[in-house]
Amino acid sequence: MNSPENAPRIALGPLVLVALVVVAALTRLLPQPPNFSPAIAIALFAGAYFANRRWALLVPLAAMFVSDLALAAAHGGAYLQHLGSPVALSVYACIALSAVMGFGLRGRVTGARVLGGSLAGSVLFFVVTNFMVWLGTTPASANLACKAGLAPCYAAAIPFFHWTLLGTLFWSALLFGGFALLRRNLPALRAQTA
Numbered sequence: 636m637n638s639p640e641n642a643p644r645i646a647l648g649p650l651v652l653v654a655l656v657v658v659a660a661l662t663r664l665l666p667q668p669p670n671f672s673p674a675i676a677i678a679l680f681a682g683a684y685f686a687n688r689r690w691a692l693l694v695p696l697a698a699m700f701v702s703d704l705a706l707a708a709a710h711g712g713a714y715l716q717h718l719g720s721p722v723a724l725s726v727y728a729c730i731a732l733s734a735v736m737g738f739g740l741r742g743r744v745t746g747a748r749v750l751g752g753s754l755a756g757s758v759l760f761f762v763v764t765n766f767m768v769w770l771g772t773t774p775a776s777a778n779l780a781c782k783a784g785l786a787p788c789y790a791a792a793i794p795f796f797h798w799t800l801l802g803t804l805f806w807s808a809l810l811f812g813g814f815a816l817l818r819r820n821l822p823a824l825r826a827q828t829a
Contacts, residue, residue, distance in 0.1 A: 670795045678734040
């Protein structure tokens with residue numbers, strides 16, 4: 636006889652965490668300013684809340700990969716070709732490093748710490764990905780700033796940095812704040828999960 640005590644329990648916490656990360660990643664399909672991405676925010680969030688560190692790394696990477704495949708399907712071969720580039724790989728490395736930074740938020744999530752992680756993750760993303768753009772610049776490249784050197788390459792990328800920062804701050808506030816509200820109202824989410 637099946638009673639509520641014998642029924643299999645579905646772990647609500649991990650499902651909610653995965654759903655939040657996947658939905659945030661898929662918002663990349665919506666029209667938005669360049670670099671206004673949830674990538675760093677979902678990595679910090681996953682690092683802070685997934686109890687299993689492997690899941691904290693894999694879920695944001697997988698969610699971003701799925702959204703990249705959807706963007707490639709929507710925008711054609713040029714985007715798909717970009718996915719295999721060193722710059723794209725550096726984006727995934729920054730996501731993984733941001734998830735590791737999120738480990739430092741475990742059990743200590745505050746607005747100030749999330750703000751600090753968001754700023755640090757955005758700067759990391761800017762420095763690493765633009766270094767890779769510069770490193771991959773060839774003589775045939777149309778990117779004149781990066782052909783001129785590393786400093787001009789970073790200078791040319793500054794107009795995009797504010798969108799990276801704003802996107803990370805927006806998505807961090809939405810994910811961390813939204814999850815805090817959910818945890819307040821759903822006791823099953825109060826313990827660290829997944």
